[in-house]
Amino acid sequence: MTVKKRLICGLALAFALSPAVSRAQSRLPTCGPDVLGVSRELAVGGAPQIGLKTYPRTLALEDHEVVLTFDDGPAPTTRKVLDALAAQCAKATFFLIGRNAEAMPELVRREIAEGHTVGSHSWSHPSKSLRAQNLAAAIEEIEHGDRAVQAASGGKASHFLRFPGFGDSPALLEAVAKRDMPVFATDLWASDWNPMTPERELNLVMARLRKAGRGIVLLHDIHKQTADMIPALLRTLHAEGFRLVHFVPGAKAPETRAAPAGWSSETEAFYSKKLGDGAQPARPAPSTN
Numbered sequence: 001m002t003v004k005k006r007l008i009c010g011l012a013l014a015f016a017l018s019p020a021v022s023r024a025q026s027r028l029p030t031c032g033p034d035v036l037g038v039s040r041e042l043a044v045g046g047a048p049q050i051g052l053k054t055y056p057r058t059l060a061l062e063d064h065e066v067v068l069t070f071d072d073g074p075a076p077t078t079r080k081v082l083d084a085l086a087a088q089c090a091k092a093t094f095f096l097i098g099r100n101a102e103a104m105p106e107l108v109r110r111e112i113a114e115g116h117t118v119g120s121h122s123w124s125h126p127s128k129s130l131r132a133q134n135l136a137a138a139i140e141e142i143e144h145g146d147r148a149v150q151a152a153s154g155g156k157a158s159h160f161l162r163f164p165g166f167g168d169s170p171a172l173l174e175a176v177a178k179r180d181m182p183v184f185a186t187d188l189w190a191s192d193w194n195p196m197t198p199e200r201e202l203n204l205v206m207a208r209l210r211k212a213g214r215g216i217v218l219l220h221d222i223h224k225q226t227a228d229m230i231p232a233l234l235r236t237l238h239a240e241g242f243r244l245v246h247f248v249p250g251a252k253a254p255e256t257r258a259a260p261a262g263w264s265s266e267t268e269a270f271y272s273k274k275l276g277d278g279a280q281p282a283r284p285a286p287s288t289n
């Protein structure tokens with residue numbers, strides 16, 4: 001176990017033993033070398049836009065470093081995900097839909113109490129993407145989502161943002177940058193919006209992770225198949241030498257890594273095709289160095 005991992009787990013244990021703990025915190029196990037744990041925290045401040053599926057840069061992770069992110073919760077299945085993370089002393093970032101957070105604040109509080117980072121993912125995750133909406137309405141979707149998540153968390157959430165369906169626009173990115181909201185796309189995903197067995201989902205996400213070697217992973221804690229898969233995913237990451245990095249809010253913009261040569265935005269290509277408007281990708285050219 002690394003010194004950092006011992007420190008984080010020790011702090012978690014000390015916190016769990018304080019008189020003010022909730023019953024949820026008392027579930028935190030004593031961490032040991034046989035669990036995944038957290039290798040390091042990575043503070044994210046400023047208003048970066050990161051994640052290679054959408055932007056030509058991502059955070060500067062080392063080889064075999066992984067960040068787990070979960071979208072669209074909270075939902076009843078979130079409990080199983082939190083149990084699995086706690087059993088491995090693992091920490092993740094949850095991008096919550098505002099109205100779900102308002103409906104299930106106890107799960108938001110549990111995420112915070114167990115040391116996870118909580119961000120927002122719009123108020124209602126509208127089926128019509130934010131980029132296709134009136135700008136003022138789209139900004140209100142984002143702000144309402146952020147307010148609801150903050151309220152449910154007792155003011156302890158971050159201002160991290162993931163656009164629903166990655167449906168940003170230059171005007172929306174400018175608006176959220178003015179609000180100092182870091183924008184997280186993702187480096188890879190589990191495609192868990194498609195029904196599949198937990199075993200197949202595990203194989204899929206691990207194959208993508210082995211190929212990429214590192215990265216921010218997008219999952220959805222609202223899906224039972226994903227909640228069922230998480231214990232095996234955490235065990236597999238540990239067994240294969242992957243190290244977990246935990247995003248936390250910080251003061252400064254983090255170090256980033258440019259996309260490789262030949263990069264293009266996969267989500268932008270999706271929207272250009274879906275909208276059928278022939279829109280040019282509204283992105284800066286990727287750096288080739």
Ligand SMILES: [Zn+2]
Nearest residue numbers: 071072164165
């Ligand atoms: Zn979503």
